[in-house]
Amino acid sequence: MPDLHALVLILLVAVAAAIVLLLVLLRRRPDTAGDGERQRLHAELQEERSARHALAADVARLQERLQARDAELQPLQARLDESHARIAALQDEARQLREARAALDSELSAARAHLEHRERAHAQMQAFLDQAQQKLSAAFSELAGKTFADTVKTSAERSRSDIEVLLKPFAERIGEFRKRVDVLYAEEAKERAALAGAVNELKSLNQDMAERAHELTRALRGNARVRGDWGELMLESVLRGSGLEEGEHYERQHSTSDEDGRTLRPDIVVRLPDERRIVVDSKVNLIAWQDAMNAEAPEVQQEALRRHAVALRQHVKDLAERDYPRALGEDTLEVTVLFVPIEGALSAALGADGELQAYAFDRRVVLASPNTLMAVLRVVDRLWTRDRIQKQAMQISRSGGLLIDALNGFLADFDKVDERLKQARDSYDSARRRLHESPQSVLERARRLEAMGARGRKALPAAADTGAGGASGLVAPDEAEPDQAEPD
Missing domain, CATH: 1.10.287 (Helix Hairpins)
Incomplete structure (x- = not known):
């Protein structure tokens, strides 16, 4: 030109x-x-x-x-x-x-690192348990392999019974500890598999919501209650896909009152592990957006998109005036999530009003499409998973401390048993020496009486037989042959 x-x-x-x-x-x-x-x-x-x-x-x-x-x-x-x-x-x-995918990748990396750490800890604890079991088995085998004479047999059986009583709670705690470690490992593997498919699940869920939105947009026109129910239905679909559980991770229609006594009832209140909460609202008017989608002339479409942006801006203003975070208490995050159930509707509003996003941020309102809200709820789900893993790790740590305390108590009792066995051995050796190893022993005096004419029903054994144990059957534990049977 x-x-x-x-x-x-x-x-x-x-x-x-x-x-x-x-x-x-x-x-x-x-x-x-x-x-x-x-x-x-x-x-x-x-x-x-x-x-x-x-x-x-x-x-x-x-x-x-x-x-x-x-x-x-x-x-x-x-x-x-x-x-x-x-x-x-x-x-x-x-x-x-x-950004949402980067956040999910970061969560996945953190979960993998934590899982590797738990696997190493599980392997170390398993090795420790196996080593302790081997040592205990060897100690018990050595203890059981020793034979005692008739004079210490009752004491040995009583000691063995005491050891079994001491070991029973210890073995039960080891079994309980192993079960908890196995359950934790299985849950970690399940969570890792679920996280690996999060991106594909998010994509399929987005396609499903887009198809449902296309089918329902005409039926929603002109009926405010149906529009509100449909927005809540789409929000419910996102919540189900995020993995959160109602009652534990979020609650519906939580009723509260503001300073003026007005009743406020937000659609969804999402809970965080640190006792914090996030409010999600889904009551969005999409009539103007539907007009824009059905418009044939460009100027008619532009006017409808302008009205759509104005309606969304007005809804942001209404949410800011309700001030859900202030009404719910200081544990609530100072933002309200405004859920727009159709991706194209939010994009069209932002395109028609370039200042809408900043206007919402200034009033502590976050505009969220299904994809954006799904990413946020996935992060919340990962936070709950990490909190559960940390609590289980703390429980395992406490159980490990109790296990170590029980093991220390067992070792102390085992040392007491060993000390008593040594005392029994010393008492046995002292009694044997008094019986026949001293010139003034009872056996030597009996022989002198026998030499002077005293007779019993059975003659006393010879000195060589008595020194080797003979008929007395009094043999020290360390001197008994491995295949020697106990006397009848």
């Missing part, structure tokens, strides 16, 4: 210059010139004037064409601006999805 204007101006300047040149030539010619020459110049002047009129007509036609082109360009420019706005909204949504 600028080239056409320049061409017209150049033609006008050329015509004006030619006319001026002819006038100058006519004035400079002498009056003695012939009439023929004068007529010729007059004819040329007439031709120049005709050419000028023709050029003026061409310029008028070109200006009309230029105005027509400008009129055609205006709707094209409006469509171009609309396309730019939609592209900006899509780019913003893509950025949010990338």
Whole structure:
């Protein structure tokens, strides 16, 4: 278009210059010139004037064409601006999805690192238990392999019974500890598999919600209660897909009152592990957005999108005035999530009103599409999973402390048993020496009495037999042969 204007101006300047040149030539010619020459110049002047009129007509036609082109360009420019706005909204949504995916990847990495740490701890604890079991088995085998004489048999059986009583709670705690470790390992593996499929589940859920939104948009028009129920239905679908459980992780229609006594009933209150809460609202008016989707003329569509952005801005203002976080108490995060159940509706509103996002942030309201809310709830679910794992780890740590305390108590009792066995051995050796190893022993005195004529039903054993144990059957535990049977 600028080239056409320049061409017209150049033609006008050329015509004006030619006319001026002819006038100058006519004035400079002498009056003695012939009439023929004068007529010729007059004819040329007439031709120049005709050419000028023709050029003026061409310029008028070109200006009309230029105005027509400008009129055609205006709707094209409006469509171009609309396309730019939609592209900006899509780019913003893509950025949010990338951030959500980065958050999920970070959670996955943290969960994997924690799982590896738990596996190493499980392996170390298993090795410790196996080693302790081997040592205890060896100690018990050594203890059980020793045989005692009839004089210490009752004491040994009583000690063995005491050891079994001591070991029974210890073995039960070991079994309980192993069960808890196995349950924790199984839950970790299950959570890891669930997290690995989170992205695919999010994608399929988004497609399902888009299809349902396309089928229900016409039925929702003009009925406020149906619109509210449908928004809550879409919110319920997102909550089910996030893995959160009602009653434990979130609650519906939580009733509370503000300072003026007005009853407030937010759609969803999501709980966090640290006793904090987040409010989610889903009552959004989508009539103007439906009008925009059904509009055929660009100007009608633009007006409907403008009304849609105004309605969403008004809803943000209403949520800010209700101030759910203040009414629910200081444990509630100072933001309210405004759930828009259709991705395209939120993108269209942000494209029509570039300041809508900042307007909502200033009033502590966060606009969330199904994908954005799903990412947020997934993070909340991972926080609950991490909290549960930490509590289980603390419980295992406490159980391990109790196990170590029980083991220390058992070792102390085992040392007492060993000390008593040593005392029994010392008592046995002392009794044996008094019996026949001393010149003044009971056995030597009995032999002297037998030599003087005293007789019993059975003669006393010889000295060699008595020294080897003989019929007395009094054999020290360390001196007994491995295959020696106990006396009848």
